[in-house]
Amino acid sequence: MSAIKAENLTRRFGKFTAVDAISFEVEQGEVFGFLGANGAGKTTAIRMLTGLLMPSGGDAWVAGRSVRANPRAIKQVIGYMSQRFSLYEELRVEENLDFFAGAYNLDRETSRRRKEEILEQFGLEGVRRRFTRSLPLGWKQRLALGSALLHHPRILFLDEPTGGVDPLARRTFWDTIHDLAAGGATVFVTTHYMDEAEYCHRISIMNKGEIVALGSPLELKRQYGKDTIQEVFVQLIKSTG
Amino acid sequence: MDGPLVQVSGLKKSYGSIPALRGADLEVRAGERYGLIGPDGAGKTTLLRILCGLVVSDGGEVRVLGHDPVTETHKIKDGIGYMPQRFSLYPDLTVAENLRFFADLYRVPAAQRESRTARLLEFSRLGPFRDRRAGALSGGMKQKLALSCTLVHTPQLLILDEPTTGVDPVSRGEFWDILDELKAEEGVTQLVTTPYMDEASRCDRVQLMYQGSSLAEGSPAEVAASFPGRLVRVYTADPYAAAGSLKRTGKFQSVQLFGDRIHVVVEPAQAAVPGVMAIVAQIRQILEQAAIPFTDLHEARPDLEDIFVQRIGEITND
Numbered sequence: 001m002s003a004i005k006a007e008n009l010t011r012r013f014g015k016f017t018a019v020d021a022i023s024f025e026v027e028q029g030e031v032f033g034f035l036g037a038n039g040a041g042k043t044t045a046i047r048m049l050t051g052l053l054m055p056s057g058g059d060a061w062v063a064g065r066s067v068r069a070n071p072r073a074i075k076q077v078i079g080y081m082s083q084r085f086s087l088y089e090e091l092r093v094e095e096n097l098d099f100f101a102g103a104y105n106l107d108r109e110t111s112r113r114r115k116e117e118i119l120e121q122f123g124l125e126g127v128r129r130r131f132t133r134s135l136p137l138g139w140k141q142r143l144a145l146g147s148a149l150l151h152h153p154r155i156l157f158l159d160e161p162t163g164g165v166d167p168l169a170r171r172t173f174w175d176t177i178h179d180l181a182a183g184g185a186t187v188f189v190t191t192h193y194m195d196e197a198e199y200c201h202r203i204s205i206m207n208k209g210e211i212v213a214l215g216s217p218l219e220l221k222r223q224y225g226k227d228t229i230q231e232v233f234v235q236l237i238k239s240t241g
Numbered sequence: 242m243d244g245p246l247v248q249v250s251g252l253k254k255s256y257g258s259i260p261a262l263r264g265a266d267l268e269v270r271a272g273e274r275y276g277l278i279g280p281d282g283a284g285k286t287t288l289l290r291i292l293c294g295l296v297v298s299d300g301g302e303v304r305v306l307g308h309d310p311v312t313e314t315h316k317i318k319d320g321i322g323y324m325p326q327r328f329s330l331y332p333d334l335t336v337a338e339n340l341r342f343f344a345d346l347y348r349v350p351a352a353q354r355e356s357r358t359a360r361l362l363e364f365s366r367l368g369p370f371r372d373r374r375a376g377a378l379s380g381g382m383k384q385k386l387a388l389s390c391t392l393v394h395t396p397q398l399l400i401l402d403e404p405t406t407g408v409d410p411v412s413r414g415e416f417w418d419i420l421d422e423l424k425a426e427e428g429v430t431q432l433v434t435t436p437y438m439d440e441a442s443r444c445d446r447v448q449l450m451y452q453g454s455s456l457a458e459g460s461p462a463e464v465a466a467s468f469p470g471r472l473v474r475v476y477t478a479d480p481y482a483a484a485g486s487l488k489r490t491g492k493f494q495s496v497q498l499f500g501d502r503i504h505v506v507v508e509p510a511q512a513a514v515p516g517v518m519a520i521v522a523q524i525r526q527i528l529e530q531a532a533i534p535f536t537d538l539h540e541a542r543p544d545l546e547d548i549f550v551q552r553i554g555e556i557t558n559d
């Protein structure tokens with residue numbers, strides 16, 4: 001069974017079609033890069049895959065559960081990091097973790113243990129009492145990822161997790177992503193950094209609601225006769241309007 | 242005006258007990274594009290806010306367009322175009338209405354308004370969405386609209402705080418082309434922060450900031466040339482596996498991923514003794530043994546990202 005499977009997944013806002021019948025499958029343990037132009041429909045698709053937005057057509061299955069039939073059941077098996085990190089800026093670092101542990105219905109003992117594990121794993125012990133708003137962006141991003149991992153999800157949706165993050169912090173972040181995947185987690189990630197596309201097992205490129213290319217970075221570079229994913233991306237987006 | 246448009250020396254600022262700037266220096270000359278780079282929390286945003294008179298420093302000298310940004314805000318206001326990291330659009334206004342609002346605010350002459358707006362809609366690809374409410378745009382589309390609102394007028398000095406975060410690679414290239422045009426045709430001086438090292442290398446001069454002061458300054462080539470040691474580069478289809486097997490040998494001081502490239506740092510001492518050729522041979526042997534396919538294994542010239550990763554990595558690992 002694929003970790004994620006979409007079949008003609010579609011979303012319209014009024015007359016405008018934001019996601020236009022996209023289909024793909026992602027295997028368990030795969031790092032899948034979901035690339036595309038601004039406004040292509042990536043966030044809209046992720047909101048459907050995470051059970052937050054009802055499709056207008058088609059369906060998708062996440063860990064075997066239909067996003068149409070069972071959107072609530074999906075939230076328990078996934079971790080989701082949104083484009084604007086969903087942290088409470090007014091809470092302290094550890095209070096954010098407490099909050100999400102509560103949201104995932106973890107029991108008291110598990111919450112306490114997972115909180116300590118996450119603080120350690122992400123190097124946040126030294127700042128656990130700091131107010132979230134006072135943290136540099138790279139730290140907030142680690143806290144946001146940590147919060148999404150409290151309940152040991154097998155499938156992770158990360159919407160531009162490294163936007164605005166510096167080159168060194170991005171490398172650390174991707175090391176973590178690969179560690180998670182090596183541990184069997186599926187990572188579905190969007191990014192506008194084309195070097196990060198190279199770190200994915202497979203990528204898709206979206207424009208105007210449609211997936212216009214899908215394959216491993218090497219396959220796509222060969223197929224389009226380019227040296228870099230950056231060049232593949234630019235050509236595809238320009239040629240599809 | 243003659244002389245530098247921005248002059249900062251020994252600038253200090255703390256938030257409570259947390260220092261953001263510890264004696265920052267900066268000089269931006271008329272007509273140049275100056276880039277500030279550095280890790281998150283280096284103090285870049287605080288510095289820009291002080292220049293715009295939004296934050297008062299704790300000490301040090303600041304002159305913007307020859308004036309004090311706090312006591313003489315009114316004298317510099319019209320000369321500066323500032324785009325903060327989080328720019329507030331009017332979510333209930335459409336794309337076109339937002340642009341018109343900012344054009345009115347900056348009193349852009351009617352003749353210039355048309356052509357400039359058309360140019361901005363072209364780069365942002367927001368033309369088809371001119372009647373959509375800003376609140377319903379995607380993240381990157383909002384960012385591009387915010388950029389467009391900042392660029393509807395032609396200030397003497399543009400101050401842009403991470404202008405292209407969330408912007409896709411196609412629009413990012415086109416946005417930088419607009420900055421080039423503004424510089425070449427209108428002589429607009431530009432001060433930019435960016436986490437993209439390819440953007441930083443399009444600046445005339447850059448400063449690498451860390452913990453509120455400067456680590457290095459100069460043209461991108463000069464800063465890159467200050468790289469300690471030499472660099473060997475290899476392309477591979479499996480960067481993680483390749484970097485892993487190189488790191489595991491413990492033979493190299495630094496092995497860094499750059500997309501499908503790996504950069505292996507050869508320390509100055511090593512570079513002389515076994516020589517770069519020997520390092521190349523070692524890498525070849527390790528990768529062949531691990532059966533990881535690779536191409537183009539040879540010495541390469543360091544760029545800004547190498548310096549960034551090396552210098553900042555060194556400091557933060559100690």
Ligand SMILES: Nc1ncnc2c1ncn2[C@@H]1O[C@H](COP(=O)(O)OP(=O)(O)OP(=O)(O)O)[C@@H](O)[C@H]1O
Nearest residue numbers: 013018038039040041042043044377378379380381
């Ligand atoms: N509630 C809404 N009402 C109308 N249009 C919407 C709404 N939400 C999203 N859209 C439109 O759907 C399209 C896709 O938006 P989406 O946020 O999915 O893009 P994206 O691929 O994530 O882009 P980015 O790279 O900029 O984050 C855009 O044209 C956007 O304006």
Ligand SMILES: [Mg+2]
Nearest residue numbers: 042043083380
């Ligand atoms: Mg998005």
